[in-house]
Amino acid sequence: MTPPDPLPARLERLPALLAQSAALHRHLCPRQVLGARAGLLAGAWLELEFPRTDKRVLVFVETDGCFADGVSVASGCWLGRRTMRLVDHGKVAATFVDTRTGRAVRIAPRPDLRARVREGRPEGQKRWDAYMAAYRTWPDEEVFTVQPVRLTLDLAALVSVPGVRAVCGACGEEIINGREVTGPGGPLCRDCAGERYWEAG
Template structure:
């Protein structure tokens, strides 16, 4: 595994800036990997699956360190609004959830109160704090469905209403019809007109 400094440099370049969330994400991923006994995430990419619980800066850093990507289906986003991630070893099914401690902000202020900017306090303190001060970890079990695993699509069906293809069991069955989530009423968008 690379050093914290190396990952932070890569994270800043990849994400576009350095911030407390980047430090949390890098350290969170490094800790999760250590707890799983994975010392080279790029070498073991095929056996790693990561769930992130927030769509903020930390997620980019977690992806960078682990090599897990949405497009490779090895990074799963769950909108829980928490600076947390779960790392799953697909070979052993062992999993660890790492959560940023909410009291770390206050500890950062106590550690580096001489810095007037809370953002700077957190940025620098998060680099220095012990893992136990910054995170809580939990051994967890993640119930994985075959169609949620990385790799090629396990299934593909066409929606009976719109005709669009639906992969990996994401379809709904309503009154004997196969429907995509949108046509089944679970859409995040409303069609205004066809272009």
């Protein structure tokens, strides 16, 4: 696989995406830039028009925060649209999946990226400014590693059937999107099945 379209055409779209991301955040920061660029690059690798207005692409972001917002504005994939999932491994990385073909690509900053930016910055330039400048302008191959991957989870089960509803036999709360587990007496929510992340205060 080779990236199909040249870098400059994609980067022309970066300022508008960053304006959108910064408006969500009330600031612009290096991780938003990385997220937006990762999204643009993913669109090129998957040979799909980004940002998506449909649900064809599913993104797994590996950390929350600023990076995820950059990914969202560039890819059109959002938690609120069920086209983004958080796999909170605390890594600035994301995997973009074309759910129609199963093609997937994982994009992460090169491990030595920040060190190279710091070393290469002009005398007196602040780190933050150096990161911003580099992330906006450096070629993709200087910024990212790109790896075609295959998902090891069940995509159909993950996406599930929108609109499916069940009622927990223990607490009576509604469970949507097929997230119930089957207990001896019928469906249970994950809280009642023992995966509760809270306790009564």
